[in-house]
Amino acid sequence: MQKLRTIIVDDEPLALKLLRTVLSEISDIEIVAECSNGKQAVEAATELEPELIFLDIQMPGMNGFDVIKSLQTDIMPMVVFVTAFHQYAVDAFDLHAVDYVLKPLDSERIARSVERAIDRLKNDVDRSFKSPLIGAIEEISERASKEKPDESVNNLPDGMKRKLLVRDSGVVKVIPFDDIDWVDAAGDYMCVHAVGETHVIRSTLRDLMTKLDDNLFVRIHRSTIVNVERVVSVTPLQKGGSLLHLTQGESLKVSRNYRDSIRKFFK
Amino acid sequence: MTDSVYHPLLNALYRNTNVQFWLLQIVGWFGLSLVSFLSLNLWYNQQDTGYIAHTLLQSALGVLVSWPLRSLFHYFWNDKLIFRLSSALAGIIGCSLIWSILRISTFMTMTGEKDVWADFGGWLFGSFLIFLSWVAFYHLVKYYQLLQNKHETILKLASDTQTEQVKRLQAETVAREAQLKMLRYQLNPHFLFNTLNAISALVKVHESSKAHEMIIQLSKFLRYSLDNDPIHRVSLRQEIEAVTQYLNIERTRFGRRLQLEFDIPFDCQSIDVPSLILQPLVENAIKYGIAPAVAGGKISIIASLKNDYLTIDVIDTGPGIDKNHDIVKSAGIGLKNTDERLKQFYQDDYELRLDNTKKGGLCVRLRVPIH
Numbered sequence: 361m362q363k364l365r366t367i368i369v370d371d372e373p374l375a376l377k378l379l380r381t382v383l384s385e386i387s388d389i390e391i392v393a394e395c396s397n398g399k400q401a402v403e404a405a406t407e408l409e410p411e412l413i414f415l416d417i418q419m420p421g422m423n424g425f426d427v428i429k430s431l432q433t434d435i436m437p438m439v440v441f442v443t444a445f446h447q448y449a450v451d452a453f454d455l456h457a458v459d460y461v462l463k464p465l466d467s468e469r470i471a472r473s474v475e476r477a478i479d480r481l482k483n484d485v486d487r488s489f490k491s492p493l494i495g496a497i498e499e500i501s502e503r504a505s506k507e508k509p510d511e512s513v514n515n516l517p518d519g520m521k522r523k524l525l526v527r528d529s530g531v532v533k534v535i536p537f538d539d540i541d542w543v544d545a546a547g548d549y550m551c552v553h554a555v556g557e558t559h560v561i562r563s564t565l566r567d568l569m570t571k572l573d574d575n576l577f578v579r580i581h582r583s584t585i586v587n588v589e590r591v592v593s594v595t596p597l598q599k600g601g602s603l604l605h606l607t608q609g610e611s612l613k614v615s616r617n618y619r620d621s622i623r624k625f626f627k
Numbered sequence: 628m629t630d631s632v633y634h635p636l637l638n639a640l641y642r643n644t645n646v647q648f649w650l651l652q653i654v655g656w657f658g659l660s661l662v663s664f665l666s667l668n669l670w671y672n673q674q675d676t677g678y679i680a681h682t683l684l685q686s687a688l689g690v691l692v693s694w695p696l697r698s699l700f701h702y703f704w705n706d707k708l709i710f711r712l713s714s715a716l717a718g719i720i721g722c723s724l725i726w727s728i729l730r731i732s733t734f735m736t737m738t739g740e741k742d743v744w745a746d747f748g749g750w751l752f753g754s755f756l757i758f759l760s761w762v763a764f765y766h767l768v769k770y771y772q773l774l775q776n777k778h779e780t781i782l783k784l785a786s787d788t789q790t791e792q793v794k795r796l797q798a799e800t801v802a803r804e805a806q807l808k809m810l811r812y813q814l815n816p817h818f819l820f821n822t823l824n825a826i827s828a829l830v831k832v833h834e835s836s837k838a839h840e841m842i843i844q845l846s847k848f849l850r851y852s853l854d855n856d857p858i859h860r861v862s863l864r865q866e867i868e869a870v871t872q873y874l875n876i877e878r879t880r881f882g883r884r885l886q887l888e889f890d891i892p893f894d895c896q897s898i899d900v901p902s903l904i905l906q907p908l909v910e911n912a913i914k915y916g917i918a919p920a921v922a923g924g925k926i927s928i929i930a931s932l933k934n935d936y937l938t939i940d941v942i943d944t945g946p947g948i949d950k951n952h953d954i955v956k957s958a959g960i961g962l963k964n965t966d967e968r969l970k971q972f973y974q975d976d977y978e979l980r981l982d983n984t985k986k987g988g989l990c991v992r993l994r995v996p997i998h
Contacts, residue, residue, distance in 0.1 A: 372880050372882070373882035374829065377828070399921075444820070464823070464824045464827050464828070465828075
């Protein structure tokens with residue numbers, strides 16, 4: 361069978377080296393990139409579209425969870441968290457069937473994760489990998505802030521009609537629709553990316569689409585919509601898709617099927 | 628029992644043996660005259676003023692005659708038993724004779740009765756019994772007081788010892804807590820966990836010489852922690868060596884993200900400082916200054932000597948601190964412990980301050996006397 365194209369991410373050089381050594385002993389794995397921080401990981405994942413990513417959670421700047429949130433649902437690889445995290449995080453992973461490996465790493469455990477990834481790739485034709493990940497991350501942040509997530513896109517006073525309320529670690533933030541750069545759906549959750557931050561809310565893409573301005577927000581993939589005013593440039597890709605570059609420096613994949621809808625905006 | 632429980636008069640009665648003596652004298656002797664009135668005067672039907680007056684007078688005489696006995700007993704109190712017994716007997720006989728003579732002569736003048744001298748033996752016998760009782764009672768009271776005193780002294784001694792013990796236990800607890808806190812620093816489980824992880828990784832990636840080096844560093848650092856009691860001082864050179872070992876271990880994890888700079892002038896190196904005083908500061912610098920920064924940063928340790936004071940700066944390139952917050956609180960428990968330890972060593976003659984550097988990092992400054 362074809363090798364799993366894999367990205368490994370850890371801020372500690374030694375940990376990264378260990379991960380490389382352990383994975384190189386597994387014949388099903390082909391390491392296509394090594395990243396030492398979250399930003400590099402997002403860039404590499406968007407550009408290379410790997411099948412699998414081994415992701416350290418505790419990293420400076422953009423941590424492992426931030427990487428997941430800012431990766432487009434439609435290109436989300438399978439993720440194995442590598443962590444020395446607390447018990448409650450591990451519970452959340454178990455609950456949402458997210459794969460994780462506890463540090464210190466041992467070869468057998470990594471090999472089992474790879475096997476599991478291969479099984480999942482065979483069986484999960486939907487490739488809906490982001491949804492359980494977001495579920496687990498939300499679970500962890502809920503427990504950390506001991507707050508219920510606020511899912512109020514609805515019931516806003518008239519003056520707030522064109523704004524979104526999100527709760528981030530106990531603080532409610534108001535986000536004007538115009539500030540939204542792009543949105544992607546992951547199962548029961550929506551990741552709203554605005555001004556360089558990602559907010560997770562419980563809603564559906566359809567629900568949000570009815571509220572957002574049709575002339576501003578366009579669907580570019582099955583689960584992704586983008587604010588066209590934020591698009592700086594477009595790079596065509598070989599298989600008919602293309603890559604959008606946004607003002608915040610992010611890149612988004614446009615699927616071949618939605619090629620036309622984006623094309624009309626740039627004519 | 629404390630003095631304040633009693634009214635001052637009662638208190639004097641309880642404490643002052645003179646007051647007790649005279650009170651018992653008066654109560655005893657005039658109690659005797661009451662008995663004598665109720666028995667003899669009524670029995671013999673001698674109710675004339677002369678008889679009753681004589682009953683009272685003989686009690687007053689008794690008070691006077693028995694008075695010197697007290698001095699006599701005091702005088703012989705610490706002598707051999709034989710002297711004490713014979714002096715007591717002599718006292719009893721002497722007093723009985725004097726009292727009997729005084730009683731009979733006053734009795735005859737006051738009542739006009741004659742030939743009472745013929746009954747002298749009977750009078751003397753009664754006197755003898757009364758003085759014998761007096762002496763017995765005197766010794767009873769005296770020994771009771773002594774016993775009481777001794778008892779009190781023992782109680783006081785016991786309570787003193789107890790107070791002392793409580794104090795000592797408290798001091799010991801404080802010292803042990805301080806030591807435990809230090810041990811927690813020395814053997815920070817996080818640090819040990821990360822280090823062992825790193826060593827296991829080094830072995831796995833076949834960098835056995837680096838793994839070996841790291842194990843040596845770790846064991847040196849641990850030995851330093853175990854050998855140096857936190858209540859002792861070490862030279863700054865030794866302290867810097869230990870911190871270097873700690874930092875080298877951390878550098879294996881952080882790689883190029885952790886840069887180090889030391890500037891310890893020669894004249895500072897032999898100055899004594901509390902052992903492991905720098906390690907928590909360096910640990911904080913890594914935790915808040917290096918670890919959260921994507922590009923990492925630099926930790927500088929700079930010492931200088933001026934006016935008999937040693938200054939050590941631990942500087943990082945992190946985000947610094949919010950000056951509006953209480954410095955000790957905002958920098959966490961580590962700095963509070965450092966402050967407590969410095970206080971133990973130098974009382975108030977030291978300085979521990981936090982400043983943001985011009986480049987935005989944090990500078991923790993220690994300033995201690997070199998004595």
